[in-house]
Amino acid sequence: MxxxxxxxxxxxxxxxxxxxxxxxxxxxxxxxxxxxxxxxxxxxxxxxxxxxxxxxxxxxxxxxxxxxxxxxxxxxxxxxxxxxxxxxxxxxxxxxxxxxxxxxxxxxxxxxxxxxxxxxxxxxxxxxxxxxxxxxxxxxxxxxxxxxxxxxxxxxxxxxxxxxxxxxxxxxxxxxxxxxxxxxxxxxxxxxxxxxxxxxxxxxxxxxxxxxxxxxxxxxxxxxxxxxxxxxxxxxxxxxxxxxxxxxxxxxxxxxxxxxxxxxxxxxxxxxxxxxxxxxxxxxxxxxxxxxxxxxxxxxxxxxxxxxxxxxxxxxxxxxxxxxxxxxxxxxxxxDAEEQRPDPADAGTELDAVHGKVAFEDVSFRYLEDEPLIEHLWLSAEPGQTVAIVGPTGAGKTTLVNLLMRFYDLDAGRITVDGVDVSTIERERMRRRIGMVLQDTWLFDGTIAENIAYGKPEATREEVVAAASAAHADHFIRTLPEGYDTVVGAEEGSLSAGERQLVTIARAFLIDPSILILDEATSSVDTRTEMLVQQGMVALRQGRTSFVIAHRLSTIRDADVIVVMEHGRVVEQGDHDALLASGGAYARLYEAQFAQPAVEETPAGA
Structure with missing residues (x-):
């Protein structure tokens, strides 16, 4: 966060x-x-x-x-x-x-x-x-x-x-x-x-x-x-x-x-x-x-x-x-602590068929009054696009998606989905259309099937298994002593970090979201599992607008749009090849992450 x-x-x-x-x-x-x-x-x-x-x-x-x-x-x-x-x-x-x-x-x-x-x-x-x-x-x-x-x-x-x-x-x-x-x-x-x-x-x-x-x-x-x-x-x-x-x-x-x-x-x-x-x-x-x-x-x-x-x-x-x-x-x-601002009385707009056009229009936000974070930000994502958000720590990447989820209210500007201001939509209705996978995995005390179905409690076992298969989690789940009925919890040590992440990814698959947010979602899985998950993500992203926050730039090379943020502002955006060719902030990040240190040969006998 x-x-x-x-x-x-x-x-x-x-x-x-x-x-x-x-x-x-x-x-x-x-x-x-x-x-x-x-x-x-x-x-x-x-x-x-x-x-x-x-x-x-x-x-x-x-x-x-x-x-x-x-x-x-x-x-x-x-x-x-x-x-x-x-x-x-x-x-x-x-x-x-x-x-x-x-x-x-x-x-x-x-x-x-x-x-x-x-x-x-x-x-x-x-x-x-x-x-x-x-x-x-x-x-x-x-x-x-x-x-x-x-x-x-x-x-x-x-x-x-x-x-x-x-x-x-x-x-x-x-x-x-x-x-x-x-x-x-x-x-x-x-x-x-x-x-x-x-x-x-x-x-x-x-x-x-x-x-x-x-x-x-x-x-x-x-x-x-x-x-x-x-x-x-x-x-x-x-x-x-x-x-x-x-x-x-x-x-x-x-x-x-x-x-x-x-x-x-x-x-x-x-x-x-x-x-x-x-x-x-x-x-x-x-x-x-x-x-x-x-x-x-x-x-x-x-x-x-x-x-x-x-x-x-x-x-x-x-x-x-x-x-x-x-x-x-x-x-x-x-x-008596101040509760989150209630939805406006007219916040009854229903999102029956979300196409996924998301726009940040002159958005400003700060956690503390005297410390600006995001100032006058403009950003748009077309339906079905994958938008990758990169930048140094503290640039405002996670804050951006938190604003979309309405975890925080804007100080100025507005965010729209399909042209509708999200502030006119009830938070619960808005969030039902969004799937989110975080870097920090969270599982509650219950079975794996119950954890996958957390966002859709009425899901059938077949739907749960299908979601797990799409996330490439079905195989390891079936190897557990009780399979999908294996009990896990917040501090359960029977699952590795990568396995826990796959369960949370399957949870996102199950609710079939219109908008997908992935906040370092693959950072806890190994290279082979990451490749499998990326393949599943490609299928999941079809027809859905996706926001991917990543520090590992190798995971977002195929994104439709890569947005580079610094100090709460968008400083660059474009696809991978165009941004590398421009030699700007993204190119510097990429070079710093993938450049190999030079190895000097020591003369014989030195």
């Missing part, structure tokens, strides 16, 4: 914590029934847990009254204790049901996010993937989604429970002692301040942690896919050094994030201890003054614990929550 590959943007700080949280809540609201069930179960669970301290407080008062009066009312005490046990069992059962509901809610969100990510990948322009490593994109679609949804599953119940406690506990406290309730609530501003201060310091660190995770994954993916070259050039130590640098950066960012977030737990514990001491002192004085009973102060102290437990629990998960929000931010950034 021709063009710049600048590094993708990496998050360095939290851009919108609240906005990200709101979007996470919006995702949860996509399943209102389960979300309502979570809230409903939470209300029942908290109601049961709030009732238990009051019941136990009454039981304590019965015991104290029995010790100071005529005797203990065992029947009343038994009823109170039985009620407490029943409430505890009911609360346990509701908690179990709620946990299962939350697990389904979180996985529903994960399912929808993955589906959204899959749809997004199909809608993103090629420019997006050119500017980012595959490992970075993969990290957002897998690691960040998993981190987000797993954390949502773990904290949703606790958050719902905590919010209900923060509402219900003060109400129960007020029924016992407004004065003690005021003492407890006085510590709340300190808690909020601590959470805000620590949160502002930790969130940027979690954003850096997950951005570094993406860089590390990108490096690992590169080292795995390029393992042979890394080994060949002895770059293991350099690769290990880069991995170490990324790993150390991830280690440092993670430690800093977790350490800062971990400060909230001790801070909450300290404030809880202060609150407990104040309640014990003031409550003891009220018991001594006979304002409260022992059972009431016992219940109030339990409520104090219930009030601080959700805060302490959330403080303990604070780092995990911050990490999930950072992941959510990266996921939403991916889902």
């Amino acid at each position: 021709m063009g710049p590959r600048p590094g993708g943007p990496a998050a360095t700080k939290a851009e919108d914590f609240r906005g990200t949280v709101r979007r996470i809540l919006d995702l949860l609201r996509r399943n209102p029934l389960r979300l309502a069930s979570v809230v409903g179960f939470g209300v029942l669970m908290v109601a049961g847990m709030l009732s238990i301290p009051t019941v136990l407080g009454h039981a304590t008062d019965l015991v104290i009254e029995g010790a100071t009066a005529d005797g203990l009312d065992f029947a009343a005490l038994t009823r109170m204790l039985g009620l407490a046990v029943a409430l505890a069992l009911a609360t346990f059962a509701i908690t179990v049901l709620n946990g299962r509901t939350i697990a389904k809610l979180a996985q529903d969100m994960a399912f929808e996010l993955r589906a959204d990510a899959d749809r997004k990948i199909s809608a993103l322009p090629l420019r997006y993937f050119d500017s980012r490593s595959r490992g970075e994109v993969l990290s957002r679609v897998t690691n960040d989604i998993d981190n987000l949804t797993q954390t949502v599953g773990q904290v949703t119940q606790r958050i719902v429970q905590g919010l209900l406690f923060l509402i219900g506990v003060p109400i129960m406290m007020l029924t016992i002692s407004p004065l003690l309730t005021l003492v407890v609530l006085l510590t709340m501003p300190l808690t909020v301040i601590a959470a805000r201060v620590i949160g502002k310091r930790s969130q940027p660190r979690f954003a850096k942690q997950w951005a570094t995770t993406g860089k590390l994954n990108g490096h690992v993916e590169e080292m795995i896919t390029g393992h042979q070259l890394v080994t060949l050039f002895g770059r293991q130590e350099q690769g290990a050094a880069r991995f170490k640098a990324h790993n150390e950066e991830l280690y440092e960012n993670t430690v800093r994030a977790q350490w800062v977030a971990g400060l909230l737990g001790p801070a909450m514990a300290f404030l809880g201890s202060v609150t407990y001491v104040l309640v014990a002192v003031v409550g003891g004085l009220q018991v001594a003054a006979a304002v409260l009973t022992f059972g009431q102060i016992q219940a109030f102290i339990q409520y104090t614990g219930q009030f601080s437990n959700p805060l302490n629990m959330l403080a303990g998960m604070f780092g995990q929550i911050q990490s999930a929000v950072a992941s959510g931010e990266r996921v939403f950034e991916f889902l």
Whole structure:
């Protein structure tokens, strides 16, 4: 692929914590029934847990009254204790049901996010993937989604429970002692301040942690896919050094994030201890003054614990929550990425019978605004012609056919097929008429027959075999253990590079395209196979317009038109003999490629 590959943007700080949280809540609201069930179960669970301290407080008062009066009312005490046990069992059962509901809610969100990510990948322009490593994109679609949804599953119940406690506990406290309730609530501003201060310091660190995770994954993916070259050039130590640098950066960012977030737990514990001491002192004085009973102060102290437990629990998960929000931010950034420009509303032109006249009319294009690549290019191909495009690396050869395929939109000018502007044709309709074979072979995990039929899934086995025969791939396929049913994949090593290329060429044969694009299509095959493929290409090109990008000039000598490009411009065009005779850019390329170095004879005895 021709063009710049600048590094993708990496998050360095939290851009919108609240906005990200709101979007996470919006995702949860996509399943209102389960979300309502979570809230409903939470209300029942908290109601049961709030009732238990009051019941136990009454039981304590019965015991104290029995010790100071005529005797203990065992029947009343038994009823109170039985009620407490029943409430505890009911609360346990509701908690179990709620946990299962939350697990389904979180996985529903994960399912929808993955589906959204899959749809997004199909809608993103090629420019997006050119500017980012595959490992970075993969990290957002897998690691960040998993981190987000797993954390949502773990904290949703606790958050719902905590919010209900923060509402219900003060109400129960007020029924016992407004004065003690005021003492407890006085510590709340300190808690909020601590959470805000620590949160502002930790969130940027979690954003850096997950951005570094993406860089590390990108490096690992590169080292795995390029393992042979890394080994060949002895770059293991350099690769290990880069991995170490990324790993150390991830280690440092993670430690800093977790350490800062971990400060909230001790801070909450300290404030809880202060609150407990104040309640014990003031409550003891009220018991001594006979304002409260022992059972009431016992219940109030339990409520104090219930009030601080959700805060302490959330403080303990604070780092995990911050990490999930950072992941959510990266996921939403991916889902919000600018999609390829939609087809115009009037892009309904149908190409029923394509003759193959292709014209580039004053076309200009650049990847970056300040770096022109193709400027004011004019080029035409008549129906059935084979147009070879040659030139030095970076001249814009591959970019030219990418523009024809509408992988990129033009900055100026237009491209026509049979006189019709391709921008007025739906991309899918346009691409159905074009066959493309790239230098880099791509096979998905499946059988050879399925790979050949990728562009025409409804093809019969006879059609698949015919296409393979035309590409001179039938013979080697039949020698495989399972023939056409042999399973191959993206990293399958059972096929040579040349054999994999023949499969992709057969794929192009099968769809019977009107326009053919060959981007170094024979560069991976041996000389004998190349001759066979060239013979097949001659048959395939009959009646079809073909664009052939080649560095090996021997493969395009019979082209009808050879176009020589330099710096995004057509500097020469003509047939092989005419261009050689002109002594221009093509002749220099040809001479440089085929000239034999002179061998000087060394005099005897020298």
